[in-house]
Amino acid sequence: MTTTEAPYIHPTASADEGAQIGAGTKVWHLSYVRSGAKVGRDCNLGRNVYVDPGAVVGDRCKIQNNVSVYVGVTLEDEVFVGPSAVFTNDLNPRAAKEDWTVTPTLVRRGATIGGGVTVVCGVEIGEYAFVAAGAVVTKDVEAYRLVVGNPARPVAWVNRDGDVVSRASERPEDGVLKA
Numbered sequence: 001m002t003t004t005e006a007p008y009i010h011p012t013a014s015a016d017e018g019a020q021i022g023a024g025t026k027v028w029h030l031s032y033v034r035s036g037a038k039v040g041r042d043c044n045l046g047r048n049v050y051v052d053p054g055a056v057v058g059d060r061c062k063i064q065n066n067v068s069v070y071v072g073v074t075l076e077d078e079v080f081v082g083p084s085a086v087f088t089n090d091l092n093p094r095a096a097k098e099d100w101t102v103t104p105t106l107v108r109r110g111a112t113i114g115g116g117v118t119v120v121c122g123v124e125i126g127e128y129a130f131v132a133a134g135a136v137v138t139k140d141v142e143a144y145r146l147v148v149g150n151p152a153r154p155v156a157w158v159n160r161d162g163d164v165v166s167r168a169s170e171r172p173e174d175g176v177l178k179a
Contacts, residue, residue: 003042019051022059037069040077054102064115072102072121079107082115082133089121108143112162128177130158144177 003024009015013027018035024042027033031045036053039045043057046065051057054071061075064083069075072089091103103121107113111125114133125131126143135152146156146164157166159177166172 007039046083058109072104073107074104075107076109076111078110080112082113082117084115085113085117085119087119087121091121110160111141128158128160128162130162142171144171 005024007021007023007025007027009027010029012029013031015021015027015033016035019033020038021027021033022039022041022043025039027045029047031047031049033039033051034053037051037055039051039057040059040061042059043061045063048066049063050068052070055069056074057069058075058077058079060077061079063069063081066084067081068087070087070089073087087105089102090100105119105121106124108125108127110128112130113119114131114135116134117131118136120138123137123140125137125141126145128144129141130146131137131141131152132146132148135148136150138151141147141152144157145154146158147154155167156164157172157177159165159179165176
């Protein structure tokens with residue numbers, strides 16, 4: 001379902017001129033969307049969400065409280081990001097380093113990033129993958145995979161609803177995953 005209503009920006013939130021925010025999106029308390037950021041349609045950005053210039057948030061995403069989406073991070077459509085999840089964008093951060101390189105991160109359509117997850121930059125999280133709360137993602141996550149722990153490791157396969165459908169190491173048939 002897509003709305004045509006203008007985005008809602010809470011009175012305590014900020015959206016810079018030049019920020020692109022899609023119709024029907026809600027930006028809640030103390031959040032900040034910077035100029036050059038792109039946020040799609042019908043999204044929900046919880047309290048204290050920060051979207052950096054150059055960051056991309058697709059349509060129908062839900063970003064819970066206390067999440068920062070930095071330049072180099074792309075969330076495709078229908079991504080869920082749990083409270084206090086962390087995205088990084090620099091593999092060699094230093095406070096006084098002037099020439100640093102953005103290392104991109106891509107979260108594919110329908111993926112879930114649980115609360116308190118840390119995503120180290122340079123990874124791709126596959127379609128409908130599920131990263132369990134508290135995990136630390138240091139490597140790519142396959143589509144429809146459930147990963148847990150520090151470092152995140154695969155433990156199961158999930159369907160589009162996030163239900164575990166197999167604990168085998170081999171990928172189930174698409175009919176099982178996409179049901």
